């Protein structure tokens with residue numbers, strides 16, 4: 001690993017100040033440290049966010065579930081507040097990686113990274129979330145901008161994710177048996193005005209499946225559309241046709257869980 | 261920080277990985293490096309009571325923490341109940357994965373209690389790879405070890 005200096009600020013303001021030059025924030029480190037070990041990434045300064053108080057809180061505020069950026073996957077999986085508001089989100093967190101990964105990895109790190117096969121981005125998008133940062137807020141619809149790309153500016157820190165509490169939410173994932181990431185993951189949220197559907201693992205970045213949204217908003221038992229896009233990923237793990245088919249199977253599983 | 265109950269200065273460069281520091285600077289070579297890519301769990305240690313992969317944690321992040329490695333669990337004369345169960349159930353062959361498996365087993369016992377079902381153990385071992393045993397005896401060892409830990413009064417109320 002290329003040497004770097006680690007800053008461990010105790011406040012958000014100090015973290016913003018510590019971020020200068022060639023720097024990165026460190027949350028759970030379960031994406032960043034492997035990337036640095038393999039030489040994919042090198043920085044001069046790492047700014048550790050773990051000492052900033054309050055960033056890992058999980059609370060409900062009216063029709064919103066607010067999950068702090070530093071909430072670990074294991075904490076979300078075990079939280080009674082999450083289980084009460086959006087139980088499918090607790091199940092999603094419990095299905096990320098393995099227990100050791102879940103004890104370190106955070107929601108903020110996962111969405112800042114925006115891996116095309118990560119789980120949380122699908123939930124954030126389907127649940128019409130608002131991403132709170134040190135500089136303001138982003139709507140989920142504008143936040144995810146392509147493979148590993150987000151609306152975050154250099155030095156901008158995610159502080160929390162505000163999920164809109166739906167009438168029902170489900171996430172179905174076909175996991176890669178070795179990595180546990182999604183070969184296809186479909187998140188479905190039922191709101192009074194309609195259904196939102198987000199898909200991960202299938203294309204180069206998470207996306208909303210608008211044809212499925214239209215079909216399910218009209219009738220939850222509708223016959224489902226086939227997924228047609230020109231950016232479906234094809235690799236040694238699965239061909240584009242297979243991934244598109246899996247997305248349909250996962251959509252069918254998830255929609256069965258959100259029936260009234 | 262504390263390692264196996266002894267005060268230690270975390271005098272390592274900021275980019276030093278916990279596993280390398282434990283093995284190379286402290287000579288605690290019971291913690292193994294299997295993959296270095298955060299997959300195999302051979303490097304599992306306890307940091308503030310939580311089992312994590314030491315190849316994916318910086319020493320500098322543990323500056324105020326308490327770390328327990330396989331050497332800190334028991335002694336050859338008085339093994340930790342989970343270690344004793346691995347021996348009794350023959351939960352190892354070459355032994356390379358074993359320190360990490362024992363740590364994972366202890367975490368499983370704490371999380372799921374003495375009557376943890378086999379399927380739960382298998383699911384909770386997703387982050388631990390063994391190339392020898394086929395897992396059968398490892399799962400049996402963790403079941404025995406969880407019961408033995410409860411009998412020894414090492415388990416609180418299951419979460």
Ligand SMILES: Cc1cc2nc3c(=O)[nH]c(=O)nc-3n(C[C@H](O)[C@H](O)[C@H](O)COP(=O)(O)OP(=O)(O)OC[C@H]3O[C@@H](n4cnc5c(N)ncnc54)[C@H](O)[C@@H]3O)c2cc1C
Pocket residue numbers: 024025026027028029030031032033034049069070095096097098101104105106107108109110112113117118119120152156157158159179180181182297298299
């Ligand atoms: C073996 C293994 C299996 C895994 N399996 C899965 C899986 O099945 N599904 C899945 O979704 N993920 C999986 N992951 C990834 C895991 O969930 C990571 O923990 C997560 O993607 C990143 O979170 P982190 O807290 O570890 O972030 P870090 O690694 O610390 O950071 C990741 C990136 O986000 C930035 N960042 C972190 N926090 C913030 C913040 N608050 N504001 C702004 N930028 C920030 C960092 O600078 C860095 O660029 C796996 C990882 C491993 C090692």
Ligand code: FES
Pocket residue numbers: 292293294295296297298299300301302303304313314315316
């Ligand atoms: S060496 Fe740490 S997980 Fe394999």
Ligand code: FES
Pocket residue numbers: 351352353354355356357358389390391392393
């Ligand atoms: S006993 Fe050899 S790797 Fe597990």
